[in-house]
Amino acid sequence: MVELNKFKFSMKYSQLFGKTSKSIQADADSANAKLLTQGGFVAKQMAGVYNYLPLGLRVLTKIQNIVREEMNAVGGNEILMPAMTQEASYVQTGRDNMDVLFHLQGRDESELVLNPTHEEVVTPLAQKYIFSYRDLPMAVYQIQNKFRNEPRAKSGLLRGREFNMKDMYSFHVSQEDLDAFYNEKMIPAYEKIYQRLGIGNETILTSASGGAFSRYSHEFQTLCDIGEDTVYLCEKCGQAINKEIMEEVTGCLNDKCLNPKDNLVERKAIEVGNIFKLAARFSEAFDFKYADSEGKEQLVQMGCYGIGPSRLMGALVEVFHDDKGIIWPKSVAPYAVHLVSLGADDNVNEEAAKLYEKLTGKGIEVLWDDRDASAGAKLADADLIGIPTRLVLSKKTLAEDSVEVKERNEKDAEMVKLSDILKKI
RNA sequence: CGGGCUAUGGCUCAAUUGGCUAGAGCACCUGGUUUGGGACCAGGGGACUGUGGGUUCAAGUCCCACUAGCCCGACCA
Numbered sequence: 174m175v176e177l178n179k180f181k182f183s184m185k186y187s188q189l190f191g192k193t194s195k196s197i198q199a200d201a202d203s204a205n206a207k208l209l210t211q212g213g214f215v216a217k218q219m220a221g222v223y224n225y226l227p228l229g230l231r232v233l234t235k236i237q238n239i240v241r242e243e244m245n246a247v248g249g250n251e252i253l254m255p256a257m258t259q260e261a262s263y264v265q266t267g268r269d270n271m272d273v274l275f276h277l278q279g280r281d282e283s284e285l286v287l288n289p290t291h292e293e294v295v296t297p298l299a300q301k302y303i304f305s306y307r308d309l310p311m312a313v314y315q316i317q318n319k320f321r322n323e324p325r326a327k328s329g330l331l332r333g334r335e336f337n338m339k340d341m342y343s344f345h346v347s348q349e350d351l352d353a354f355y356n357e358k359m360i361p362a363y364e365k366i367y368q369r370l371g372i373g374n375e376t377i378l379t380s381a382s383g384g385a386f387s388r389y390s391h392e393f394q395t396l397c398d399i400g401e402d403t404v405y406l407c408e409k410c411g412q413a414i415n416k417e418i419m420e421e422v423t424g425c426l427n428d429k430c431l432n433p434k435d436n437l438v439e440r441k442a443i444e445v446g447n448i449f450k451l452a453a454r455f456s457e458a459f460d461f462k463y464a465d466s467e468g469k470e471q472l473v474q475m476g477c478y479g480i481g482p483s484r485l486m487g488a489l490v491e492v493f494h495d496d497k498g499i500i501w502p503k504s505v506a507p508y509a510v511h512l513v514s515l516g517a518d519d520n521v522n523e524e525a526a527k528l529y530e531k532l533t534g535k536g537i538e539v540l541w542d543d544r545d546a547s548a549g550a551k552l553a554d555a556d557l558i559g560i561p562t563r564l565v566l567s568k569k570t571l572a573e574d575s576v577e578v579k580e581r582n583e584k585d586a587e588m589v590k591l592s593d594i595l596k597k598i
Numbered sequence: 599c600g601g602g603c604u605a606u607g608g609c610u611c612a613a614u615u616g617g618c619u620a621g622a623g624c625a626c627c628u629g630g631u632u633u634g635g636g637a638c639c640a641g642g643g644g645a646c647u648g649u650g651g652g653u654u655c656a657a658g659u660c661c662c663a664c665u666a667g668c669c670c671g672a673c674c675a
Contacts (some may be wrong), residue, residue: 179671182660192625194609194624194625194635195609195610195624195636196609196610196611196623196624196625197609197610197627198609198610199610199667199668200668202668202669216655217668218666219667220666220668268675272599272673273674273675274675289675290675321674321675323673324599324673324674325669325671325672325673325674327668327669332674382625383675401674431604444674449675475614513634515633515634516632516634517632517633517675520635527650545633546633546636547632547633547634547635547636547637548633548634548635548636548637549633549634549635549636549637550635550636550637551633551634551635551636552634552635552636553635554636554637555639556635565632565634567633568633568634569634570634594623
């Protein structure tokens with residue numbers, strides 16, 4: 174398990190920074206913007222820029238940790254690159270005219286930019302440490318905020334101007350080695366991430382434009398009506414093609430399938446990952462070469478692999494919610510258990526405190542709603558926040574020495590004896 | 599970046615053809631009552647109506663500019 178980014182284990186709601194709200198932001202345009210704001214997960218700063226409150230940060234961190242574990246599993250080295258960089262690096266690659274670049278004024282005449290992606294940083298960085306075929310292959314990644322001056326930020330966390338992203342860059346001696354890493358390591362790693370996030374079934378491998386040498390890049394698209402992307406799904410093999418390249422293809426691009434174009438089905442989707450074979454696009458711009466076994470200089474072959482934890486958080490809410498609130502998958506829920514004590518009754522509060530300590534002591538993350546609020550308010554908030562398991566403790570349940578257990582994604586509740594509660598959870 | 603709409607306490611909204619001290623709900627504070635589906639009663643605090651200019655006896659309301667937000671489109675390495 175990852176030891177980084179540990180946070181306070183259990184929490185009393187009365188001490189939590191951030192609150193739920195009945196009235197919602199008028200400009201909330203999507204389920205994720207509405208529910209995450211209303212539930213006290215995020216607070217909008219400006220168009221496409223959000224604060225993450227404790228609940229939201231816990232979810233984001235859990236998503237990041239799943240991504241982190243899978244990147245570590247394919248041999249990635251975690252690093253952290255700077256958010257800002259001298260504009261000259263972008264001049265060198267010819268990308269200084271990208272219209273999403275935020276420009277900053279440095280001291281003197283120097284121009285700085287906020288990185289929208291990090292090829293311009295990672296390539297010269299790798300060049301400092303990679304000289305020989307003996308140093309290859311190598312992969313580094315970071316989890317960091319990216320800055321893109323989107324002409325139109327929208328849909329809550331789905332399209333931001335500042336957003337969180339994991340970007341990995343791999344370096345290889347040859348196109349064959351890059352291919353093998355891309356196909357045999359990265360695609361499976363991404364698929365594993367989506368499975369762990371609970372969206373494995375609706376997330377599909379999609380061919381898209383943008384490959385520097387492979388013609389097409391690959392996107393991972395989560396099928397969802399609010400998605401901005403249009404993909405054409407092959408129901409035979411489960412792969413898809415982004416609308417942007419439909420004109421160039423004759424059918425499914427899966428070699429083993431080749432289902433003709435007319436059989437593909439149009440669907441809306443959220444892009445939740447994008448991987449590219451950059452080949453020598455950036456190593457050429459920076460003259461990044463290694464010495465092969467015969468001492469000859471060769472261009473390093475590169476791949477890059479992006480996935481956005483903040484966008485994933487929004488996408489998860491889009492996929493997993495009902496009219497009452499969010500329904501978090503267990504793997505990323507801010508807490509495992511939402512303990513709700515009803516009634517301002519000393520005995521109930523004492524028993525709830527005991528239960529809170531007991532569960533926490535067994536390694537279960539608990540959010541205890543210990544407020545002196547009405548039953549209706551607490552239960553409605555529990556639905557809104559969407560923690561997988563809800564425990565209700567009240568005079569009524571204590572009369573039976575029990576606690577009510579209800580799963581957020583199920584309709585019915587069940588009474589469980591307090592002494593059996595650990596077996597149940 | 600083009601076209602459109604909007605801007606009023608922390609949030610959601612009112613305010614007659616331009617007219618008197620800018621109202622209400624939520625949230626917040628005090629006291630009381632209440633506790634299994636967003637309770638109730640009483641009292642209280644909080645607004646130079648986005649910014650700058652203009653028209654008028656009089657501007658939240660009309661005009662201009664700017665800024666910000668949202669929608670449609672273009673864009674999305």
